[in-house]
Amino acid sequence: MADFDAGRRTTPVTRLLLAVGRTRGFARVYRVIGPVLDPWVLRRSRGRVASRVYGLPALLLTTVGRRSGQARVSPLLYLRDGQDFIVVGTNFGQEHHPGWTANLLARPDAEIEVGPERVTVTAELVDGAAWGQLWARFVDLYPGYANYLERAGRTPRMFRLRPVL
Numbered sequence: 001m002a003d004f005d006a007g008r009r010t011t012p013v014t015r016l017l018l019a020v021g022r023t024r025g026f027a028r029v030y031r032v033i034g035p036v037l038d039p040w041v042l043r044r045s046r047g048r049v050a051s052r053v054y055g056l057p058a059l060l061l062t063t064v065g066r067r068s069g070q071a072r073v074s075p076l077l078y079l080r081d082g083q084d085f086i087v088v089g090t091n092f093g094q095e096h097h098p099g100w101t102a103n104l105l106a107r108p109d110a111e112i113e114v115g116p117e118r119v120t121v122t123a124e125l126v127d128g129a130a131w132g133q134l135w136a137r138f139v140d141l142y143p144g145y146a147n148y149l150e151r152a153g154r155t156p157r158m159f160r161l162r163p164v165l
Helices: 001-004 010-022 023-043 048-054 098-105 128-141 146-153
Strands: 058-064 071-077 080-081 085-091 109-114 117-126 157-163
Touching: 010 048, 023 058, 023 071, 023 146, 058 085, 058 098, 071 085, 071 098, 080 128, 085 128, 098 117, 098 157, 117 128, 128 146, 128 157
Parallel strands: none
Antiparallel strands: 058 071, 058 109, 080 085, 085 157, 109 117, 117 157
């Protein structure tokens, strides 16, 4: 998986995403098409589009719906912290938390797909000083997150996904 992370590069598409990703218009459109389009693109390209074209680290998180019991797939940007994956539920700056965060709170066992690999993980809520340090890294990765925080008026839930060995 480290080789996959190392394959990321900044492209003109990366710069475009970083610029338009901050806007309300992008968030409004992408929160509808992204959850449908991204899993398809990531799976078809075995993650190469995210790393080599978008230039951003993306994974697919599969949780179990807390009410439905059905598998739910969410495309997310992530950070690495040692062997762990860190994800944050900004919900594009909407006032409510995304459903996948409630699913992880109810049932922390999940699965991620990073490139061609699938990994079983256990989720832990991140808070306190660790949240602040990791949030700064998320904003460095994708500055649009700062705009999302401002618009949402709430602290997004952040999770540490620990691979189950």
